[in-house]
Amino acid sequence: MSGGPTADVMSGDPTAGVDIGGTKIRAAVVAPGGAVLASATAPTPAGGEAMLDVAADLVARAVASAGVPVAAVGVGAAGVVDPGTGEVLAASDSFTGWVGTNLRDGFGSRTGLRVVAANDVDSFLVGEATWGAVRGVRSAAGIALGTGVGGALWLDGALYRGAGAAGEIGHMPGFGDARCTCGQRGHLETLASGRSVARRYAELGGGPGVETDVGASEVEARALAGDELAVRVLADAGHAVGSAVLMVAALLDVGHVVVGGGLARAWDLLEPALLARLRAEPPVSGHLIEVRRAVLGGNATVVGAAALAR
Ligand SMILES: [Zn+2]
Known part of the structure; x- marks a missing residue:
């Protein structure tokens, strides 16, 4: 079966992705073949809980805009993220109140979705390895x-x-x-x-x-x-x-x-x-x-x- 050039890569429902950076937060609904179906962006506020609030709101807006349900959400965040617990272990000084924030629990409670949390550069590489230059x-x-x-x-x-x-x-x-x-x-x-x-x-x-x-x-x-x-x-x-x-x-x-x-x-x-x-x-x-x-x-x-x- 061929549903397009990338249909062999992955199948199933769309998932959401979130990019939490120092100046802005971006959320997107991504099709199994890698296409961005909808996205939403906002400035990064100060404080871990405020950042999670904004990010969860952006996911909700992107999902509403895409008009399709998502199976799970992946979070790519600045800082060192514990692969087991989803907690931010370290971050640069510009991220006030970010260390100690638990991305998996914080996102799970806000969105009701299954959450996978990783570092933003880890997520960048996964993107390029799945659909990009490598x-x-x-x-x-x-x-x-x-x-x-x-x-x-x-x-x-x-x-x-x-x-x-x-x-x-x-x-x-x-x-x-x-x-x-x-x-x-x-x-x-x-x-x-x-x-x-x-x-x-x-x-x-x-x-x-x-x-x-x-x-x-x-x-x-x-x-x-x-x-x-x-x-x-x-x-x-x-x-x-x-x-x-x-x-x-x-x-x-x-x-x-x-x-x-x-x-x-x-x-x-x-x-x-x-x-x-x-x-x-x-x-x-x-x-x-x-x-x-x-x-x-x-x-x-x-x-x-x-x-x-x-
Ligand atoms: Zn150094």
Whole structure:
């Protein structure tokens, strides 16, 4: 039977996915083949319970808008999420009242649905592995270059979560001496996040206007306009990501890596240094590592969360 190009992937009722981020929360109803049937978005309020209230309301709105019942809801949330209990174990300082929030119980009581809770980058990778850039791939690492740097692992056809923080390469040491957002030094995130690209550009001298508010997207624009320092800072980020990919491949022999997040928009400026790093030190396995840019964009986390709930 053929119901469409992706009907072989999954069948059954639609599920809901939720993406809980630092600035906005998005919910979507996702068909078994990965299509977003309806979605709703709202700004992220302060406090764990308020965030759950808004997220549950968005699920209800998306379900009403789609006009179909959903079997379960998957939640992809910022922070380290306990795979067993669904509790948020750790989160950045910008999430007030988020640590200790139980996503599974909080969502279950609000929606009456079965709940699967995971980290947002885990959900992003599940989305890309199910319907995106690394679909059909047996093992892959996912890297999200956003405000920070997140990571996730897809091993032998399934998400590998460890105790909740598996694949979190952003806080891997060995990348210089700069202070990381986590308080320690020299983590990958200090070179390869959007925030650190902007910070390094300013610290290294930058150009006109850096004393005001030059974000990573402005650094990207300046690099495209020929600003050599901006080009170098983005190449440094690509080189650092390449080093991290080599470590992940050495440990786990993953053959594919998918890179997403806001800074991945500057792909043409990151990729040459990243690939040069991989070519300089090919894995002893002889297996080539294929690095792909994410293709699902802002949908990856919601559709991945919905896939986890299937
Ligand atoms: Zn760190």
